[in-house]
Amino acid sequence: MTFSIHGLPVARGIAIGRAVLMAGRVDVAHYFIQPGEVEAEIERVRAGRNAVIDEINRLQQTIAGMGPKEAPHELSALLDVHLMLLQDEDLIDGVKHWIRERLYNAEWALTTQLEQLSRQFDDMEDEYLRERKADLEQVAERILRYMKGVATPAAPPRGRRKTQQDLLLDDSVDVPLVLIAHDLSPADMLQFKQSVFAGFVTDVGGKTSHTAIVARSMDIPAVVGARSASHLVRQDDWVIVDGDDGVMIVDPSPIILAEYGFKQRQAELERGRLARLRHTPAITLDGQKVELLANIELPEDAVGAVAAGAGGVGLFRSEFLFMGRKGHLPDEDEQYEAYRRAVEGMQGLPVTIRTIDVGADKPLDHEHRDAAHLNPALGLRAIRWCLADPAMFLTQLRAILRAALHGKVNLLIPMLAHASEVRQTLSLLDFARAELDNRGVAYGQVQVGAMIEIPAAALTLRTFLHYFDFLSIGTNDLIQYTLAIDRADESVAHLYDPLHPAVLQLVARTIAECNAAGKSVSVCGEMAGDTTLTRLLLGLGLRSFSMHPAQILAVKQEVLRADAQRLATWAQQVLAADEPAQLLA
Ligand code: PEP
Numbered sequence: 192m193t194f195s196i197h198g199l200p201v202a203r204g205i206a207i208g209r210a211v212l213m214a215g216r217v218d219v220a221h222y223f224i225q226p227g228e229v230e231a232e233i234e235r236v237r238a239g240r241n242a243v244i245d246e247i248n249r250l251q252q253t254i255a256g257m258g259p260k261e262a263p264h265e266l267s268a269l270l271d272v273h274l275m276l277l278q279d280e281d282l283i284d285g286v287k288h289w290i291r292e293r294l295y296n297a298e299w300a301l302t303t304q305l306e307q308l309s310r311q312f313d314d315m316e317d318e319y320l321r322e323r324k325a326d327l328e329q330v331a332e333r334i335l336r337y338m339k340g341v342a343t344p345a346a347p348p349r350g351r352r353k354t355q356q357d358l359l360l361d362d363s364v365d366v367p368l369v370l371i372a373h374d375l376s377p378a379d380m381l382q383f384k385q386s387v388f389a390g391f392v393t394d395v396g397g398k399t400s401h402t403a404i405v406a407r408s409m410d411i412p413a414v415v416g417a418r419s420a421s422h423l424v425r426q427d428d429w430v431i432v433d434g435d436d437g438v439m440i441v442d443p444s445p446i447i448l449a450e451y452g453f454k455q456r457q458a459e460l461e462r463g464r465l466a467r468l469r470h471t472p473a474i475t476l477d478g479q480k481v482e483l484l485a486n487i488e489l490p491e492d493a494v495g496a497v498a499a500g501a502g503g504v505g506l507f508r509s510e511f512l513f514m515g516r517k518g519h520l521p522d523e524d525e526q527y528e529a530y531r532r533a534v535e536g537m538q539g540l541p542v543t544i545r546t547i548d549v550g551a552d553k554p555l556d557h558e559h560r561d562a563a564h565l566n567p568a569l570g571l572r573a574i575r576w577c578l579a580d581p582a583m584f585l586t587q588l589r590a591i592l593r594a595a596l597h598g599k600v601n602l603l604i605p606m607l608a609h610a611s612e613v614r615q616t617l618s619l620l621d622f623a624r625a626e627l628d629n630r631g632v633a634y635g636q637v638q639v640g641a642m643i644e645i646p647a648a649a650l651t652l653r654t655f656l657h658y659f660d661f662l663s664i665g666t667n668d669l670i671q672y673t674l675a676i677d678r679a680d681e682s683v684a685h686l687y688d689p690l691h692p693a694v695l696q697l698v699a700r701t702i703a704e705c706n707a708a709g710k711s712v713s714v715c716g717e718m719a720g721d722t723t724l725t726r727l728l729l730g731l732g733l734r735s736f737s738m739h740p741a742q743i744l745a746v747k748q749e750v751l752r753a754d755a756q757r758l759a760t761w762a763q764q765v766l767a768a769d770e771p772a773q774l775l776a
């Protein structure tokens with residue numbers, strides 16, 4: 192039966208494929224194997240299962256020799272249950288199915304089957320049997336651990352995404368897959384950057400949560416905040432993800448499939464049309480030159496930024512280099528190499544590297560995700576975190592300074608609010624230079640900028656203009672902090688409003704004061720890539736926009752059609768309105 196689930200649209204486009212439910216296990220590898228690797232993958236799971244069976248048998252023998260105090264009867268009974276689950280053919284048959292029919296790698300096949308069986312356990316009437324789900328999860332976990340430690344799977348092949356046409360012609364192994372999860376952290380999303388998935392849907396998340404931002408940067412249709420999606424959709428259901436309208440359609444009828452197939456083709460045509468603007472300079476009708484820059488998360492993203500015609504990188508979110516490292520943060524050399532790769536990847540164009548901005552909805556690891564902070568967005572985040580750990584911060588600063596030898600590098604500091612933080616940051620930067628001097632290590636010149644993303648900073652711009660070479664407006668956080676709306680919380684997403692008069696006042700004032708002081712200013716929050724806001728920002732005097740590479744050509748089209756001088760008068764009316772959105776409609 193066809194039904195739809197509504198959420199928030201976060202990355203444009205239409206994806207049609209089979210649902211892959213991620214039951215909280217995103218840390219296993221997901222890739223397709225070659226047909227010739229099927230038997231070896233099945234063998235890997237079988238070997239894992241047999242090893243765990245042996246381990247449990249050994250344990251049974253050990254506890255058989257113990258008294259009831261050291262080894263209560265329940266322990267032995269529990270191990271029996273585990274053995275029974277391990278020997279159950281449903282587990283291994285299911286795994287074989289996913290490997291043979293879908294060419295999933297072994298770990299992915301195992302977790303998919305686990306998810307399938309878990310649902311059957313959930314549906315059981317008998318409470319005792321229902322509770323065996325936890326045991327099943329434990330045995331699967333043991334097999335996964337064994338597989339990780341012993342066998343090394345083949346490297347995942349890249350980029351096997353199929354089109355709607357392929358899909359309709361071929362309903363076999365190679366269909367597009369749509370990932371459906373309760374939640375995905377930014378680090379999880381990063382793992383999927385080169386992945387096989389054609390679309391993403393999560394139960395939770397706001398429009399400018401970092402998970403949504405990474406999905407957008409991958410240019411893969413995505414819907415977040417779809418509430419109960421991961422409960423309502425079953426493994427392998429056909430689904431359509433409509434990233435334009437924020438809807439997922441489950442089990443679509445042939446008519447709906449045809450309609451969305453048509454939409455997909457229209458989007459392709461539009462892409463082709465925009466691609467022709469790639470080499471056109473971004474200049475308004477009245478001759479104003481506009482800088483269109485890229486936001487990137489990893490050095491490898493530089494290639495896409497250049498291909499999209501970016502004039503440089505306006506925001507390199509360096510924190511993504513630090514995520515999922517289980518406490519082993521990259522050292523100076525590793526960071527230097529990463530920044531250098533980004534700089535060289537931009538082929539002479541400038542790169543603005545933002546110092547690490549972790550905390551809130553960007554934890555370093557899964558373990559830290561639910562840290563018991565009452566208000567993580569207001570806590571030890573970004574520059575506050577760096578100033579609390581000067582050794583870590585100095586390491587990053589030295590690495591960035593060294594990378595500046597290889598091209599034009601700007602250094603951008605997030606989340607500043609206090610003059611004391613500004614002074615502390617700049618002293619540490621001087622200190623980092625002195626350390627490199629002492630070591631006799633060469634480094635380059637950098638322009639230093641601050642993000643304006645806390646209302647307090649926007650209201651005390653004088654201080655920032657005094658200390659910094661340039662400013663960059665982080666509208667995602669500026670909106671969050673001005674309106675007291677958690678950007679990652681879908682339950683208040685309807686109140687997250689870039690056009691709230693208070694937000695516009697802060698943005699307008701920052702642009703105007705920078706322009707008057709002759710300091711360069713850009714917007715690097717999601718507002719910069721939103722084509723419905725391009726004219727307004729141009730009218731407010733903005734001439735530098737930094738966004739996901741996938742948005743650059745669409746924004747350029749808006750710039751080419753705009754008359755900045757006429758927009759300036761209109762923008763003042765928008766600014767004075769009680770409900771600015773009505774003037775943009
Ligand atoms: C912002 O806050 O607008 C921004 C660009 O930074 P981030 O989204 O990484 O917090």
Ligand code: MG
Pocket residue numbers: 605644665667668
């Ligand atoms: Mg921010």
